[in-house]
Every structure is written in C-alpha cells, then in structure tokens.
Amino acid sequence: MQKASVRKGGIERDDVIAAALKLLGPNRSVSSLSLREVAREAGIAPNSFYRHFRDIDELAVALIDLAGGTLRQIIREARLRVSAGGEVVRPSVEAFMEQLGSDDKLLHILLREGSVGSDAFKQAVDRELRHFEDELRDDLIRLSQVDWPKAYQPALVSKAITRLVFAMGSAAMDLPPEQRQQMTDQTVEMVRMIVVGAQALAREVPSPN
Amino acid sequence: MQKASVRKGGIERDDVIAAALKLLGPNRSVSSLSLREVAREAGIAPNSFYRHFRDIDELAVALIDLAGGTLRQIIREARLRVSAGGEVVRPSVEAFMEQLGSDDKLLHILLREGSVGSDAFKQAVDRELRHFEDELRDDLIRLSQVDWPKAYQPALVSKAITRLVFAMGSAAMDLPPEQRQQMTDQTVEMVRMIVVGAQALAREVPSPN
DNA sequence: CACATGTCTATACAGGTGTATAATGACTGC
DNA sequence: GCAGTCATTATACACCTGTATAGACATGTG
Numbered sequence: 495m496q497k498a499s500v501r502k503g504g505i506e507r508d509d510v511i512a513a514a515l516k517l518l519g520p521n522r523s524v525s526s527l528s529l530r531e532v533a534r535e536a537g538i539a540p541n542s543f544y545r546h547f548r549d550i551d552e553l554a555v556a557l558i559d560l561a562g563g564t565l566r567q568i569i570r571e572a573r574l575r576v577s578a579g580g581e582v583v584r585p586s587v588e589a590f591m592e593q594l595g596s597d598d599k600l601l602h603i604l605l606r607e608g609s610v611g612s613d614a615f616k617q618a619v620d621r622e623l624r625h626f627e628d629e630l631r632d633d634l635i636r637l638s639q640v641d642w643p644k645a646y647q648p649a650l651v652s653k654a655i656t657r658l659v660f661a662m663g664s665a666a667m668d669l670p671p672e673q674r675q676q677m678t679d680q681t682v683e684m685v686r687m688i689v690v691g692a693q694a695l696a697r698e699v700p701s702p703n
Numbered sequence: 704m705q706k707a708s709v710r711k712g713g714i715e716r717d718d719v720i721a722a723a724l725k726l727l728g729p730n731r732s733v734s735s736l737s738l739r740e741v742a743r744e745a746g747i748a749p750n751s752f753y754r755h756f757r758d759i760d761e762l763a764v765a766l767i768d769l770a771g772g773t774l775r776q777i778i779r780e781a782r783l784r785v786s787a788g789g790e791v792v793r794p795s796v797e798a799f800m801e802q803l804g805s806d807d808k809l810l811h812i813l814l815r816e817g818s819v820g821s822d823a824f825k826q827a828v829d830r831e832l833r834h835f836e837d838e839l840r841d842d843l844i845r846l847s848q849v850d851w852p853k854a855y856q857p858a859l860v861s862k863a864i865t866r867l868v869f870a871m872g873s874a875a876m877d878l879p880p881e882q883r884q885q886m887t888d889q890t891v892e893m894v895r896m897i898v899v900g901a902q903a904l905a906r907e908v909p910s911p912n
Numbered sequence: 913c914a915c916a917t918g919t920c921t922a923t924a925c926a927g928g929t930g931t932a933t934a935a936t937g938a939c940t941g942c
Numbered sequence: 943g944c945a946g947t948c949a950t951t952a953t954a955c956a957c958c959t960g961t962a963t964a965g966a967c968a969t970g971t972g
Contacts, residue, residue, distance in 0.1 A: 523819040526734065528959065539921050541961075549960090606818035609873050610732040616877075647892070654893040657870040658863060664818050665866070668825075683856070684863040688893070691900025737929065748951050750931075758930090 507546045510536045511560065514553055518599050520668050524554045525611040551612045558618040561600035565622060568593050568601075569629050582637065583685045587659065591678045594663050595671070605664040627656045646696030654688050716755045719745045720769065723762055727808050729877050733763045734820040760821045767827040770809035774831060777802050777810075778838050791846065792894045796868065800887045803872050804880070814873040836865045855905030863897050 513536035514527060529550050533540045547553045568590055575585035593601055608619035631652035638648065659681060666677040722745035723736060738759050742749045756762045777799055784794035802810055817828035840861035847857065868890060875886040 521821060523734070525732070525819075529961090530959065540959095541922095542920060544961085545919070609815035609876075610734075610819060612730060620874075646896075650889060650892055651896070653889065654867060654896060657874070658867045661866040661870045665829075667818075680859060680862065683859055684897070687855075687860070687863060687900035687904060688896045689900065690903045691896035691898065694899045694903045695896060738931090739929065749929095750952090751950055753931085754949065 507556075510538075510543065510546050510553070511556060512536075514557065515599050518603070523610070524557060524603055524607050525615070527553075551614055554611060554615045555618045557600070557603055558615065558622060561604040562622040562625065564593065564598060564600045565604065565626055566629075569626070573633070583689065584682050587682045587685060588678060590659060590663060591666065591674065591681070594667060595674065601663075602667060605660055605667065623656065623660070627652050630656060646692040651688060651692045655685055658684055658688070716765075719747075719752065719755050719762070720765060721745075723766065724808050727812070732819070733766060733812055733816050733824070736762075760823055763820060763824045764827045766809070766812055767824065767831060770813040771831040771834065773802065773807060773809045774813065774835055775838075778835070782842070792898065793891050796891045796894060797887060799868060799872060800875065800883065800890070803876060804883065810872075811876060814869055814876065832865065832869070836861050839865060855901040860897060860901045864894055867893055867897070 510532060514524075514532050517527060517531060517535055518524065527550060529543050530540045532550070532553065533543045536543075547556070571593075572586040572589040575589055576582050579585060594605075604619060604622060608616065608623065610616075627649075631648050634648040634652055662677055662681040662684070666674045669677065719741060723733075723741050726736060726740060726744055727733065736759060738752050739749045741759070741762065742752045745752075756765070780802075781795040781798040784798060785791050788794065803814075813828060813831060817825065817832065819825075836858075840857050843857040843861055871886055871890040871893070875883045878886065
C-alpha cells in the first residue's frame with residue numbers, strides 16, 4: 495500500500511530505467527531516446543511508460559540522479575585508497591578512470607551529456623557535478639590541515655580539478671585501454687600542476703581566509 | 704566554372720549551413736536537427752539537401768570545421784592582446800570568453816557537443832580541439848624562450864589549459880553576464896595555477912628535454 | 913456476489929522522418 | 943531552334959513518433 499514496489503511480477507520503474515540504459519551506447523545519447531523505444535525495450539506498451547514517468551525528460555533526470563550514486567562510489571573508493579598510502583592525487587584519479595573503464599553507463603551519461611538536453615536535465619547534471627566539487631573541496635581542506643601547507647582557495651582548486659578530470663575522462667572514454675592509461679598519467683600530472691600551483695600562489699599572495 | 708558559387712541567385716551550401724545555425728540554440732543540439740527541418744528553414748525542398756551534403760552528419764562536420772575558424776580567430780585575437788600588454792593569461796582567457804558572449808553559435812557547438820553524435824562528428828571536434836592545443840603549446844614554447852623560465856612539459860600544460868578552459872566556457876555559456884564574468888575570473892586563476900604549478904614542478908624535476 | 917478501482921493493453925490518429933521516383937524548368941552547346 | 947544536362951521540385955512511400963481513447967483484466971471492498 496506504499497509506493498509501487500513489486501505489486502505483481504509486473505514491470506516497475508527500475509525496469510524501465512534498466513531498459514533505457516541498455517539502449518545507451520557510444521553513439522546513442524540520452525536525449526536521442528524515444529519513449530516508444532524505451533517502452534519496447536522494457537517490454538511494455540508505449541502508454542504504460544506514463545505510469546512511471548511523466549515524460550522522457552523525467553527519465554533522463556532519473557538516470558542522472560542514479561549516476562550521482564556512481565559518482566559518490568568513486569569518491570568513497572578514492573578516499574579509501576588515499577588513507578591507505580601516502581599519495582593523494584594518483585590513487586584518486588585512478589579510481590575515477592577505473593570506474594570509467596567498467597561498462598557502467600551511468601558515469602558516461604554524467605560526463606558526456608551535461609550540456610545538451612532539456613533545462614531540467616542540465617540542472618540535474620550540474621547538481622551532481624557541484625556535489626562532486628564540494629566533496630573534493632572538503633577533502634582538500636581536511637588534507638591541508640593534516641599535512642599540507644595552507645591551500646590557496648580550495649573551492650577554486652576543487653572546481654578546476656573536477657572540470658579537468660571530467661573533461662579528460664570524457665575524452666578517455668572511447669579510447670583503447672592502453673591510451674586510456676596514458677590519459678590517466680597525463681591527468682595525474684595535470685592535477686599535480688594545479689595543486690602545486692595553488693600552493694605556490696598561496697605563498698606569493700596569502701589567501702584572505 | 705569552378706566549384707559552385709553564385710550560379711544563379713540560388714541557394715548554396717553556405718545558406719544551408721546558415722539555416723542550420725539559425726535553428727540551433729541552448730536547447731537545440733546539432734544531433735537533434737532533422738534534414739527536413741534544415742531544408743525547410745533554408746527554403747528548399749528536402750531532396751535538394753542532398754545536392755549540398757550527403758547526409759545530416761556531413762552538415763554537422765561542416766559546422767564543426769567552420770567552428771574551427773572561430774577558434775582560430777580567438778587565438779589570433781588573444782595573441783594580439785598578449786603582445787600588447789605584459790600579461791598573458793588574462794587577455795587570452797578574456798578573448799575566449801568574449802567570443803563566447805557573442806551569439807556566434809559556432810563556438811557553442813564545439814564546446815558542448817564534442818561527445819555526442821556520430822563518430823565522424825566526434826572526430827571532427829577532436830581534430831579542432833587538438834589544433835587549439837597545438838597552437839597553444841607552440842605559444843607556450845615561444846614564450847618560455849623569451850621571458851619565462853623553461854616550461855615543464857608544454858604539451859601537457861597546453862592540453863590541461865585547453866580542456867579546462869573549454870569546460871569552464873561550456874559551463875559559462877548559459878549563465879547571465881555577471882556570473883559569466885565571475886567564471887572568467889575563476890578561469891584566469893585556474894590557468895595561472897596550472898602555469899605556476901608547471902614551473903614549480905620544472906624546478907623540482909627538470910624536464911627531460 | 914456485484915461493483916468500483918487501478919493497471920495494462922490494443923487501436924488509432926495526426927504529424928514527423930529519410931529518401932525513391934518522376935516531372936518541371938532553366939541553362940548549355942550545336 | 944532544339945536536344946541534352948543539370949538543379950530543383952512535387953509527390954509518394956514506409957516507418958517512426960507522442961499521445962488520446964477505450965477495452966481487458968485483476969484486484970480490493972461492500
């Protein structure tokens with residue numbers, strides 16, 4: 495008598511989402527999915543789609559929200575690896591890139607399709623991206639208290655790193671594994687540049703707070 | 704009697720491209736354009752489209768190539784501004800962001816749609832992006848010979864800057880002007896971090912060449 | 913039992929899509 | 943002047959789209 499779970503053996507919201515994910519691929523973007531197509535893949539009548547989502551855009555937003563979970567998983571794993579060894583940048587970037595390698599299409603959506611589609615869709619992507627930035631910023635602050643020199647504008651640094659890593663990840667996505675490893679190495683170096691640069695600038699012009 | 708210019712007052716390739724550009728907007732991506740729609744906008748019969756392009760993908764690639772011109776224009780202007788004053792980063796980034804502000808939709812295409820669409824489309828975007836990277840790298844090398852300390856891995860630096868600036872530009876695109884100015888300031892700072900960081904790393908671990 | 917309720921389906925409609933075909937009309941060279 | 947060569951067009955086809963409508967079926971309640 496609650497929401498809508500497992501009433502019969504019937505098709506549920508999650509099955510529709512799964513069907514949509516099955517349709518996505520390197521040449522198939524969320525915004526190109528049609529309602530009928532998703533319904534067909536899910537094995538339901540086109541009209542039954544409306545029982546689960548108002549329209550195809552609502553499905554897209556649901557996909558993004560789901561992708562947010564993948565993102566949080568990445569953060570969690572990166573944090574584990576960091577606390578283990580002494581290095582910070584490399585294990586984090588590698589955690590990210592590895593998640594990219596798995597055929598989990600959710601992350602792909604978040605990386606590639608942030609800038610096309612409906613406003614609701616774009617806002618949903620932006621929300622998740624900012625979430626990522628915020629977590630990274632807090633991590634940076636925490637790290638700077640432990641064993642780093644006082645960081646220069648951690649919010650800016652986290653934003654720069656996030657955008658850069660996402661851009662590199664997006665480019666790495668449809669590359670063969672060996673080139674992807676190279677992209678990982680490059681990304682690690684780039685992030686180091688940002689971090690070291692921020693510290694150097696902090697020494698020149700001390701941060702206001 | 705050459706290619707196909709101004710045979711009559713008839714519709715030409717460029718008019719079709721112009722029509723496609725007219726249709727694009729913040730919620731309208733290249734990959735969502737239909738052949739009939741573009742033909743309608745251009746005032747020609749759907750079939751006449753084929754006289755100018757093999758299919759809609761070829762139009763998309765043509766748009767990208769055109770956008771490359773916009774990009775080169777940005778580079779040229781940035782170079783002028785740099786040689787005028789002493790600063791390097793800010794005038795360059797500002798030139799980029801200003802071009803973004805103009806309603807020249809070409810740059811928008813390049814920024815937002817690099818990761819969706821056909822393979823040919825993605826390759827075309829990547830080609831232009833690499834072109835941008837190469838020019839920036841050469842500029843960096845040239846600058847380092849003049850009055851900068853020897854730069855650390857200019858190719859990597861230029862790649863990082865390019866990807867970052869593009870990502871920031873993409874995000875800035877559908878922001879109101881005042882927030883866009885803020886994004887510009889942030890981007891300038893980020894690029895400085897990369898440059899300064901690269902120089903600092905160069906001092907620690909001297910570049911192989 | 914009868915009845916109402918909610919979920920799914922089949923059918924249908926109006927419109928859009930890419931493209932094959934044949935016809936129109938303007939231009940060339942002879 | 944006339945046939946040939948184009949670019950362009952109108953028409954047509956098969957298919958896809960989102961959604962309105964109404965019927966089928968199972969369920970819960972009296």
